Structures are given as structure tokens and as C-alpha cells.
Amino acid sequence: MKAFKGITALLMLMASSVALAEGGSDRLHGKMIQANEQAMRAYAAANGKNPPQVTHYRYGMQLDVAKVISVTSNRGTCDAMPAQMTFEDSTGKLNILEYRTAGMDCRGQN
Template sequence: MRILNTGIAIAMAAVSSFAMAEGGGDRIHARMMQENQQTMEQYATENGKAVPEVVHYKYGLNLDVAKVISMTPSTRDCGVIPSRMTYEDSSGKLNTVEYQVLGINCPHGG
């Protein structure tokens, strides 16, 4: 029985590694963005605020961040990946900005 469980665990790890190599990471990031959007829509509704429109960050964009509400979590990927931050500005309006970050699992040269 122990051998069967070990075999299943190895097979699952191999399949998930293959999925990540074949674009699985893109699906994970898309799901994270979708979950963030749903969570922020629910937060806005519960707090009587307008649902924020997603703004794509561009260099020089002036952000008025008074309170961070949510940030998408970092992933174990290496490479540039999308991330979002939803925040309240100084007037209390909800805003969501999408930007690119470097994954946390990249080797560091040195």
C-alpha cells in the first residue's frame, strides 16, 4: 500500500510539473486575477463602494494609496508575472492596479 501511495504521489508531481511547463502557470495567474476580481467585487458591495476598474500600471502613474485592501499573493514561479493591488485612496474610493512583478523562485546571480 505504501508503494502505491508513493507511486501516486510521484505521478501527481510529474503531471503538475508538466502542466506548469505547458502553460499551467498562465492558468494559475489567470485564476488568481479572477479570484481577486471576485473578492474585490464582494468587498465593494459589502462596504457600499463602487467596484473598482482595473487600471494597468504605467511608469509615472500617480497612486494615491491610503489603505491597501488586497494584493495577489506571490507565486513560486520564476519570471515576470501579473499581480494586482486593490486600495482605497485618500477620498475612500476603491482602486485596483495591475502590474508586473518578478516571481520569487528565480536564481540570483552573484
């Protein structure tokens, strides 16, 4: 009976660690990205602008940034994660640039 309880406890611990490893922070950042896009659509509507389109950053891409409206947080993890910067270009058009960035919560990690 003790062996059965031990095996059950071990299986529960393994299952919970797998559940946490299944992208808990990915879901958090996904929700953050969705919330930013929704907020920027509302911002565009309130300011009489067209809703911004998401552009994925490519190395060497030329950017025309006249005014930064919003940048998503990169806190909560030490891993590389998606982030977005919403900005107006020199013509006043809203843009969302999506890119990868390193997290800022890297205490004791190099």
C-alpha cells in the same frame, strides 16, 4: 517492436513537456487575478462601495493610495507575472492596480 515502444515513450514525454510549457503558471496566475477581482467586488458590495475598476500600471503613473486592501501573491514561480493591488484612494474609492512583478520562488536561480 522495441523501437516502436521507445519512439512512443519519447513522443509521450515530448507531448507532456509541451503541455506543461503551454502556460501552466499563466493559467494559475490568471485564476488568481480573477479570484482577486471577484473577492474585491464582494468586498465593495459588503462595504457599500462601487466595484473597483482595473487600471494597468504605466511607468511614472501618479498613485493616490490611502489604504491597501489586498495584494495578490507572487509565489509559485520565478518568472515575471501579473499581480494586483487593491486599494482605497484618499476619497475612499476602491481601485485595482495591475502590474508585472518578479516571482519569489527563485531558489538557486539568479
